[in-house]
Amino acid sequence: MTGDLYLGYRNDDANTPFGKFFKPEMASLPTHVVEALQHGPQGGMALSAFGDAARVAEQGYQQTENGYGVLEDGSYQVSVRTDMPGVTPAMWSWWFGWHGCDSRRYKLWHPRAHLSAAWKDGDDAGRQGAQRYIGRWSIISEYIGSTMLNGAIQFVAPEELGCPPDGEDAVAICARLGSSDAPVDIGWFIHHIRSTPNGAEMRSRFWMGGPHIAVRKAPGVASKAVRPIASRILGDPVASGRNLLVHCAQEMNHLAGFLPELYAAFGGE
Amino acid sequence: MTGDLYLGYRNDDANTPFGKFFKPEMASLPTHVVEALQHGPQGGMALSAFGDAARVAEQGYQQTENGYGVLEDGSYQVSVRTDMPGVTPAMWSWWFGWHGCDSRRYKLWHPRAHLSAAWKDGDDAGRQGAQRYIGRWSIISEYIGSTMLNGAIQFVAPEELGCPPDGEDAVAICARLGSSDAPVDIGWFIHHIRSTPNGAEMRSRFWMGGPHIAVRKAPGVASKAVRPIASRILGDPVASGRNLLVHCAQEMNHLAGFLPELYAAFGGE
Numbered sequence: 001m002t003g004d005l006y007l008g009y010r011n012d013d014a015n016t017p018f019g020k021f022f023k024p025e026m027a028s029l030p031t032h033v034v035e036a037l038q039h040g041p042q043g044g045m046a047l048s049a050f051g052d053a054a055r056v057a058e059q060g061y062q063q064t065e066n067g068y069g070v071l072e073d074g075s076y077q078v079s080v081r082t083d084m085p086g087v088t089p090a091m092w093s094w095w096f097g098w099h100g101c102d103s104r105r106y107k108l109w110h111p112r113a114h115l116s117a118a119w120k121d122g123d124d125a126g127r128q129g130a131q132r133y134i135g136r137w138s139i140i141s142e143y144i145g146s147t148m149l150n151g152a153i154q155f156v157a158p159e160e161l162g163c164p165p166d167g168e169d170a171v172a173i174c175a176r177l178g179s180s181d182a183p184v185d186i187g188w189f190i191h192h193i194r195s196t197p198n199g200a201e202m203r204s205r206f207w208m209g210g211p212h213i214a215v216r217k218a219p220g221v222a223s224k225a226v227r228p229i230a231s232r233i234l235g236d237p238v239a240s241g242r243n244l245l246v247h248c249a250q251e252m253n254h255l256a257g258f259l260p261e262l263y264a265a266f267g268g269e
Numbered sequence: 270m271t272g273d274l275y276l277g278y279r280n281d282d283a284n285t286p287f288g289k290f291f292k293p294e295m296a297s298l299p300t301h302v303v304e305a306l307q308h309g310p311q312g313g314m315a316l317s318a319f320g321d322a323a324r325v326a327e328q329g330y331q332q333t334e335n336g337y338g339v340l341e342d343g344s345y346q347v348s349v350r351t352d353m354p355g356v357t358p359a360m361w362s363w364w365f366g367w368h369g370c371d372s373r374r375y376k377l378w379h380p381r382a383h384l385s386a387a388w389k390d391g392d393d394a395g396r397q398g399a400q401r402y403i404g405r406w407s408i409i410s411e412y413i414g415s416t417m418l419n420g421a422i423q424f425v426a427p428e429e430l431g432c433p434p435d436g437e438d439a440v441a442i443c444a445r446l447g448s449s450d451a452p453v454d455i456g457w458f459i460h461h462i463r464s465t466p467n468g469a470e471m472r473s474r475f476w477m478g479g480p481h482i483a484v485r486k487a488p489g490v491a492s493k494a495v496r497p498i499a500s501r502i503l504g505d506p507v508a509s510g511r512n513l514l515v516h517c518a519q520e521m522n523h524l525a526g527f528l529p530e531l532y533a534a535f536g537g538e
Binding site for chain 1: 304307308309310311312313314315332333338339507
């Protein structure tokens with residue numbers, strides 16, 4: 001993070017080759033997302049168990065493609081689909097590598113919630129494709145609902161969560177999610193993107209809290225000491241699950257609206 | 270307040286010249302309000318800071334015209350727009366002066382939530398225009414969501430919140446909001462109404478709780494002692510913000526639906 005945190009563009013923020021893609025207006029939520037919100041929290045068994053995380057990469061669809069709720073293990077789970085005409089899985093691989101070095105890029109994605117992004121290693125040179133984010137930590141600040149998250153997103157290879165290696169027809173963006181203020185991890189996510197006849201669809205899965213709370217890099221250490229920190233970050237599971245579903249639906253639909261153009265212009269970077 | 274509190278009209282309540290305007294059915298919420306509810310709580314920086322309250326009177330629109338959420342200072346903020354074809358700003362000036370002396374008038378506004386209204390000074394004679402409410406205390410009982418508020422609405426001049434003086438094209442209804450049961454204030458609001466090509470639009474702004482909790486008429490007194498009272502009135506910020514948004518959208522849309530006729534009939538009173 002550099003400098004003050006603020007929403008949107010100020011001063012000469014737009015004076016970049018990509019600045020014209022900053023669009024403060026966001027579209028309405030898709031109908032299938034609105035319906036998921038209307039339904040509210042779902043029963044744990046209707047949702048995706050973390051042990052079955054890799055099944056998002058299987059053909060077909062799961063019982064809950066759009067919804068949220070609390071699992072038997074105390075974690076909360078969120079699933080949401082984003083339909084993306086004209087988009088390819090490779091565009092998302094590129095995006096996850098390209099955006100993380102510059103808050104102005106990160107803000108393109110969710111102009112109402114994203115505040116800052118930087119790679120923890122600070123080094124953006126000589127990396128290509130998925131190696132530009134896998135194994136790296138993206139240090140971000142963003143609002144989820146009204147709550148500001150100072151997050152450390154630790155991208156891992158798809159294989160680490162049991163997903164097949166990325167290919168032309170499908171990629172899985174996988175990460176451990178934690179705090180950037182304290183060495184506490186709190187969840188996992190997968191954004192699985194696969195080709196469709198007219199573009200691609202992203203199927204996002206989050207598992208937050210419960211057994212996913214851990215002292216970072218010390219998985220054997222009892223998480224008791226860090227539970228108060230994690231609880232503050234996680235908030236109420238039902239409210240936070242809802243907020244996360246809205247946030248994810250907003251940002252993915254928003255970016256997908258101009259990702260093909262953005263990729264055409266900067267995909268070579 | 271006189272007598273029992275009850276919702277709606279009973280007995281001969283409708284036997285007034287304005288009684289025919291009591292319409293128990295309320296319209297659906299406008300689409301832009303429904304979308305704000307779908308989005309849920311917004312990040313504090315996307316909302317209107319109290320220090321910028323007067324900016325609602327500027328031309329154009331703000332980042333969040335419809336939404337709610339918790340600000341960094343712990344208060345919650347609500348914004349909502351009401352489109353009002355055929356309405357003028359002057360009609361609202363008249364309404365705020367006219368309704369407050371009679372619960373039957375107050376109930377026209379929100380037939381499902383308004384219980385009683387009376388001016389604290391009890392004296393309604395010889396006042397005209399905005400001087401009929403500015404500087405006065407409207408003692409009301411109403412539901413916000415499921416919570417009954419016994420409120421003291423202390424109207425102030427627009428200038429007190431930094432807004433320009435009222436004119437033909439725009440008026441700002443401004444007030445300090447507190448309890449009528451205890452000398453505790455809890456918030457502020459502005460309803461800014463400006464002309465549009467086909468009528469007027471109201472842009473409402475509320476700031477509740479946090480630094481706005483104070484012992485009435487003793488702003489220097491530590492608010493610690495009254496925080497429990499204020500907390501009980503204010504409730505959970507996210508839930509209360511949502512409820513206040515719904516309440517305001519309902520009452521303003523409802524009244525706007527017949528305000529031109531009401532004003533035509535009683536605007537001379």
